[in-house]
Amino acid sequence: MDLLLASTPTPAPTDGGFDLIGTILWPLKWAVEAVLVAWHWLFTAIGLPPADGITWVLSIVGLVIVVRSALIPLFVKQIKSQRKMMEIAPELRKVQEKYKGKRDQLSREAMSRETMALYKKHGTTPVSSCLPLLVQMPIFFALFSVLNDVTKHANAGIGGVGLLSAELTQEFYNAKLFGVASLHETLIDAVNTGNTAAIAILATLVVLMIASQFFTQLQIISKNLSPEAKTGQAYQMQKIMLWVLPFAFVFSGVFFPLGVVIYWFVSNLWTMGQQFLVIREMPTPGSEAAKEREERLARKGKAIDSSGKVVPMEKYLAEQKRLYEEAERARAATPKRQQPVSKQRAKKQAQKQQKPSDSDSPGNAAGS
Numbered sequence: 244m245d246l247l248l249a250s251t252p253t254p255a256p257t258d259g260g261f262d263l264i265g266t267i268l269w270p271l272k273w274a275v276e277a278v279l280v281a282w283h284w285l286f287t288a289i290g291l292p293p294a295d296g297i298t299w300v301l302s303i304v305g306l307v308i309v310v311r312s313a314l315i316p317l318f319v320k321q322i323k324s325q326r327k328m329m330e331i332a333p334e335l336r337k338v339q340e341k342y343k344g345k346r347d348q349l350s351r352e353a354m355s356r357e358t359m360a361l362y363k364k365h366g367t368t369p370v371s372s373c374l375p376l377l378v379q380m381p382i383f384f385a386l387f388s389v390l391n392d393v394t395k396h397a398n399a400g401i402g403g404v405g406l407l408s409a410e411l412t413q414e415f416y417n418a419k420l421f422g423v424a425s426l427h428e429t430l431i432d433a434v435n436t437g438n439t440a441a442i443a444i445l446a447t448l449v450v451l452m453i454a455s456q457f458f459t460q461l462q463i464i465s466k467n468l469s470p471e472a473k474t475g476q477a478y479q480m481q482k483i484m485l486w487v488l489p490f491a492f493v494f495s496g497v498f499f500p501l502g503v504v505i506y507w508f509v510s511n512l513w514t515m516g517q518q519f520l521v522i523r524e525m526p527t528p529g530s531e532a533a534k535e536r537e538e539r540l541a542r543k544g545k546a547i548d549s550s551g552k553v554v555p556m557e558k559y560l561a562e563q564k565r566l567y568e569e570a571e572r573a574r575a576a577t578p579k580r581q582q583p584v585s586k587q588r589a590k591k592q593a594q595k596q597q598k599p600s601d602s603d604s605p606g607n608a609a610g611s
Contacts, residue, residue: 271385273405278306279389280406296420303386303426303502307509310382311517317378322521327367334361383507390500393427420444426502441501448504449496453489455511459518460485466532467522 282305283298291298335358342354389403396402397416402409419425423440424433430449433441464482496504526532540546546559549566 268381268385268388269404271381272389272403275306275382275385275389276403276405276407278309279303280411282306283411294414294418296418296422296424296426299415299418299426299502300420300505303506304509306386307506307513310379311510311513314378318517322525324367327365331361331365331367379510383503386506387500387503390427390502420501424501426505427500429500430497445501445504448501448508449493449499452496452504452508452511453492455508455515456492457485457489459511459514460488462515462518462522466535467527467530 279299279302282302283293285305286298286301287293291301338354338357338361341357342350345351345354389407392403393412393416396409396412400409400413402412407415416425416427421440421444423438424444425441428438428441428445430442430445432438433445464485499507522532523536526536537547540553541556544556545553546556548554548559548562554562
């Protein structure tokens with residue numbers, strides 16, 4: 244119990260109260276420590292110094308690989324959810340237009356019901372597109388807590404909550420990147436101690452972390468949105484967040500330990516690469532990225548058929564010809580709709596149809 248209280252991210256309650264945050268983070272901190280220790284063992288087994296900063300930095304990179312690989316199924320679900328949200332965007336706009344200007348409670352409830360019914364029908368929600376970030380945030384806080392506790396545990400001569408033993412904790416505490424910046428050190432700490440080299444390293448990494456976050460978001464709104472999606476309110480919110488988030492990270496990044504900044508930066512690089520592949524190979528229909536993919540396929544003599552598969556150009560043209568012929572046959576088989584006419588015009592048309600029959604009457608036949 245003493246170990247649990249010593250390793251929580253907040254001070255243990257002095258009144259004997261229940262530490263909810265520490266209890267929730269405990270299993271995540273245990274998992275984070277286990278992954279860090281496993282990678283550290285692997286790197287030391289191949290000859291890297293166990294107390295060297297680069298060994299622990301590579302262990303943090305290994306943690307990113309494990310976490311992001313585990314999140315790939317959620318990422319796929321996120322992509323599918325985003326596509327469905329784009330597909331139902333016109334229907335959502337109709338619902339919004341239907342209740343535009345209506346501020347009464349009944350209208351708001353009706354709009355909410357119809358919106359939720361659309362989400363349920365298409366099997367998606369706006370939250371689904373945020374799943375990877377929502378799942379990763381507790382792990383991020385657990386890593387922050389582990390690194391934040393390193394100084395306290397090293398000074399107390401104890402280990403973490405799991406496999407991070409007292410000896411490994413001391414190694415982690417003493418490890419310095421390039422021999423100048425401790426992994427538990429923040430930019431504020433470096434400024435207070437006058438560690439110029441650590442300030443340069445941390446400031447550079449914070450800037451790179453913010454830039455990678457910005458570019459990741461820019462990838463989506465610049466290339467992977469259809470023209471219809473760029474007219475909605477959600478697009479305007481994305482444009483605002485594109486500029487707001489970097490400022491938020493400027494103020495929060497100065498309080499992140501170096502190890503957390505490294506984790507977040509490497510995680511952003513993973514997101515950029517993963518997103519680049521998705522936008523290139525599975526772009527949103529109608530987007531700029533989709534047009535670029537079609538052009539690349541055309542240069543290779545290929546195209547995308549009606550089912551979304553990449554096929555040879557000959558097969559694609561044959562399918563388009565077949566679909567055109569089917570559409571023509573269906574149009575020819577459809578009964579032509581009679582154009583409405585006035586009573587006077589209908590009477591004239593009836594008189595014209597009767598004239599030939601009058602000339603063929605028995606009286607005219609006898610005269611001839």
